[in-house]
Amino acid sequence: MRQRRLSANRYRLLRTVEPLHYHLIITPDFSSLRFSGVEQVSLLIKKSTSQITLHSVGLKISKVCLVVNGGNLTPQCTSFDKKLETVTFKFGKRVPAGEAELFLSFFGELNDKMHGFYRTSYEVNGEKKWGGATQFEATDARRAFPCFDEPDRKATFSLELIVPKEKTALSNMPVGSVEEGHDIKMVRYQKTPPMSTYLLAWVVADLECFEALDKNRVPIRVWTTLGKKEQGRFALDTACRVLPYFAEWFGVPYALPKLDMVALPDFAAGAMENWGLVTYRETALLIDRDNSSQAAKQRVAEIVSHELAHQWFGNYVTMKWWTHLWLNEGFASYMGPKAVNHIFPDWDIWTQYVADDYCSALHLDGLKNTHPVEVGVGDPREISEVFDAISYSKGSVINRMLEHYLGEELFRRGLRHYLTRYAYKNAATDDLWKALEEVSGKPIKEIMASFTRQPGYPVLKVQRARGGLRISQERFIFDGSKDKKDPLWKVPFGVAYESDPEPIFFYLDRRSTTIPLELDDGEWVKVNPDQSGFYRVSYAPELMGELKRVVGTQTLSKVDKLELLDDALALAKAGLVKTSDALGLLASYSKEEDFSVWSVLAASLGTLDNLLGREAFYGSFVVFAKEFFTPAARLIGWDKKPGDGHLEVMLRSLLLLNAGWYGDRKITEEAQRRFQEFVAGGTLNPDIRQAVYTLSAENGGGEELEALLKIYDSTDLQEEKMRVLRSLAGFRDGQLLRQVLQFSLSERVRAQDTPILIAGIGSHSVGRSAAWDFVKRNWKKLLGRYEGSGLGLLSMMVEFAAGFSSEEELRDVAAFFRKERRMGLDRTKRQVLESIRSKIKWLRRDRQDIEEWLRSRADYKLVPFGNR
Ligand SMILES: [Zn+2]
Known part of the structure; x- marks a missing residue:
């Protein structure tokens, strides 16, 4: 623990010198794809020092001068530290405490890595043109200008851009003045308020x-x-x-x-x-x-x-350090849906949110190799790795839990208090708890720290007891193992039951408790109604039986229904229930009508599809899945009906795609017919285009590939290009898949999209091995393209390996990770290996159970896989 913290601190700059103001002049040159900069940093030297260290990487610094008390100092020695990404100027004598001005001139490349100040290309009247844009979060402002590149080194900025006259130049602030030359212009922006370096930005295009x-x-x-x-x-x-x-x-x-x-x-x-x-x-x-x-x-x-x-959340008040990244991302991910729900109430965004964010958080955080929301991070690669579902989705879900606990008004007042207190400043997680405690008088920190400082979350085990319910908690881990530390959570939890469906709230702060409830025999009980708390629930068999009775009806909310399902499969994976029990529950959802519930059904079946893809009885799984989707897909049909809203439209695409994937002939043939018609110059509603393209690829050959590539080349709408790329991932023929993989690295695919295509191919059992071989063979090239701050993109091409499920594949992936240490992604690698191991374990435990359940379903006739 101590060790960890020390090494994290090594990456922080000393606080002896503070930046107050940056005056920056940046001149991009689009013919050489380079830029030059002139910079004046007003400094407050808090303690006399003989050297100044700033962040800088990939820049050539040509001139340095420090002005103190009217005198000029030039450094005797300038040294770069590649690992720490810093430059240090040693002045040979001590600079007294007080104010000073540091003048710098430097050069850099307009890189093609989508970080720092980078280049972007587009066409104007058929001619390729270059523009430039910045991407500084998390640690790449230092690639564009030497600076104190840490979020709590807030300063003001005055920016000037010298750019070709015909281009538009934008920055954070409005233009103050423009001076025009013959073919260039100098654009001066108004001074910013105090802000973090990672939020500075400019675009020239x-x-x-x-x-x-x-x-x-x-x-x-x-x-x-x-x-x-x-x-x-x-x-x-x-x-x-x-x-x-x-x-x-x-x-x-x-x-x-x-x-x-x-x-x-x-x-x-x-x-x-x-x-x-x-x-x-x-x-x-x-x-x-x-x-x-x-x-x-x-x-x-x-x-x-x-x-x-x-x-x-982020700009006005900023986190103190990346450890508290969730204060940015967890809040934006929670407040975003609030606004969407306000503007588009018929999208039912909060139900979608549970199917999406809530489930993603449970999934990632159910791994042993997860991390606490508040996590010590030091070097840029570690920082880059915390932009994950823990910071975004779990951060967001625990905010939702907090709002449910406090009520909207207190929650809002607490946040206002926090935003006002830390305006233009930085805050840590405890500062937020304090603000919320001040307005609510409730023990916020005690509850929340158990969710932000410990990795994972609990599963609440529920059974009937004399006079009520017995509830106990333990950490949930997908692979079924126990956490030796045996952590405890402080869990506010709600209970609803058949004779009183209005939730009643309790508080669990120990290992187990019995809550008094007057329950009749055979009555259903739902713990965590509306999924306001962040945990899973495991019901004793008789309680589960009662819930199953009502799951096909409108008794439970959509949110409750979908989470019951996600929990069931997770508990099966962890060995807490039999997979056949989860399948039995799943089968009772066949009359479902809601988009979000269907999306969890599709994801659950997708998990099983991946798990069982190479089993001898896979064919009977496919028949089950097909007969599950087909009635709903045929009912909703291909064309929009009068009265169809946003959710019906989204559901249509989901059902058609799934019914087609599991082999519904009628649906795939109709997809192919519509595809041919579109290719021949007809129209195709964009809402079903993905289903049509994908099903045509899944059931198609070289002709379809050619037609899809033609659509790809002839559009300049990136949404349409992405649709094509996603569908290309669906080809099943090995030769075609290899062709698509080659295409992913061609000039026709932007670097930002390549990983999406490769990961798409790796997402299903037909393409996974081909995609993995391709990644291994091209690793040097991929690393060259994405190393640095493209970790998110790089990780996509590693993460899909989590879909493997055999010992042999596990050994292969592990060997590759051992060999390729340079990639970073340490936690991602551990997560991938853990996921494969846990699948192997799951299959070993429940293979026979699943097979028997599938075979026992009399209404699902056994059809050989090839005929589906
Ligand atoms: Zn964000």
Whole structure:
């Protein structure tokens, strides 16, 4: 523990020198793809020192001068530390405490790695053009200018950009003045408020925009490359509603004079919340009137809302260190859906949220190799690795738990108190608890620390006892092992039961307790109604039996139904119940109508599909899955019906894709027919396009591949390109899959999209080995492309190996990880190996149980796999 903390601290800069203000002049050169910078940093030297260390990586520093008390000092020695990513200037004599100005000149490359100040390409009138954009979070501001690149080194910034006259140049703040030369211009931006380096941003490219004022008269603009501005209207409209919603909810106005949002053709993550200049992948911001799906619209609304929530949580108040990253991401991931729900109430976003965020958090955090929400991190690779479902989804889910516990009003008042107290400053997790305790008088820290400082979460075991229910807790781990530390959680938990469905709340702060309830025989009991708490529940068989009785009816909420299912399969995997019991529960959902419940059903069956893919009885599983999806898929049909809302539209695609994947002939043939018609020049509704493309690929050959690639090449809508890429991952012929894998590294696929295609092929049992072989063979190339801050992309090409389920594959993956130590991703690697091991264990334990259950279902005729 102690060791860990020491090594984490090694990466922090000393606090003897503090930056107060940066004056930066950046000049990109798009012909040489390089940039130069001139910088003046106003420093407060708190303790006399003879050297100054800043972060800097990949930059050539050409001039350095320190001005103190009117005198100039140049360093006697300048040294770089590659590991710590720093530069140190030694001045040969002591600089007294007080203020000083550090002047620097430097050069860098407009890199192709989507971090630091990087290049992005696009076409203008058929001609390839270059632009430049920044991506600094977490630790890449240091690639664009030497700086104190830590979140709690807030300073003000005055930026000037010298750029070609015809290009648009944007930064966090509005333009203060512009000076025009012959073919260049110098754009000066207004000074920023105190902010963290990772939130500074600029973009220089050929752009156009739409502009509107929100209800508080904040100007909002959505920028795209030329010819695409129409596609920004939906995001602009959404932002105009979300920004004032947050200003009102938080009781704190948006802090900057304007908001720009830019769709960038090359972008490593989904979006970045840079203060006042939010940058996005095109698919996260752009909606095409004729070619975008409802799902794409929802994604845009969600991501825009998430990024705008950051303007408060993250930008206005920033975490002290990356250990508290969840204060940024957990809040944006919780406040985002709040705004979406406010604007699009018919999307039923909170049910989707449970199927999505809540389940992802339970899944990742159910591994032994998870990490606490508050986690000690030091070097950039470790920092990069905490941008995961723990910081985002678990962080968000525990906020939801807290709000349920406190009620919306107290929760909101606590957050307002916190935001006001730490405005333009930094905060740690305990600061938030303190603010919430001050307004509520409740033991927030005691409860929450058990969820943020310990890894994992509990499973509550529930059984009938005299006079009520006996509840006990222990850590849930997917592989069925015990945590030797035997941690305890402080769990506020609700209970609802048949004769009193209104939840009653209790508090579990020890190993086990008995709660008094007047239960009749045969009455159902639901613990954790509406899934407000973050834990799983394991019911004794008779209690489970009663729940099963009502699961096919409308008695339980959708949220309760879907989590019951996710829990059942998780408990089966961990060996706490038989897999046949989970399958029995699953089978009782066949009349379900809700999109979110269906998406958990599909995910659960997908888990089993992957697990059983190479078993001799796989065919009977496929028949079960097919007969499960087919009636619902045929009922909903291909075409939109009058009265279909957002959720029906999304459900249609999900059902058709699954029924087709499990081999419903009628559906795959209809997909192929529609595909041919579209290829021949017909139309195809964007909401079913993914299903049509994917099913055509899954059942197609070289002709379909060629047709899909033609669609890919002929569109400049990234959403459509992504649809094609996802469908390409579905080919089943080995030769075609190899062809697709080669294509993934070709110039036609942007570096941001390659991992999505490879991971897509690796996501199913047909393609996994081919994708894995490809990754191993091309590892040097992939590492070269994505190493550095592309860890998220790099990890996608490793994570899919978690789908393997044999000893031989385990040995192969482990050997590769041992050999390739340079990749970092230490935790991801451990998680992958743990997942494979736990699947092997699961199969060994329940193989026969599953087979017998599948065979015993008289209504599922055994059909050989080849005929499905
Ligand atoms: Zn975020």
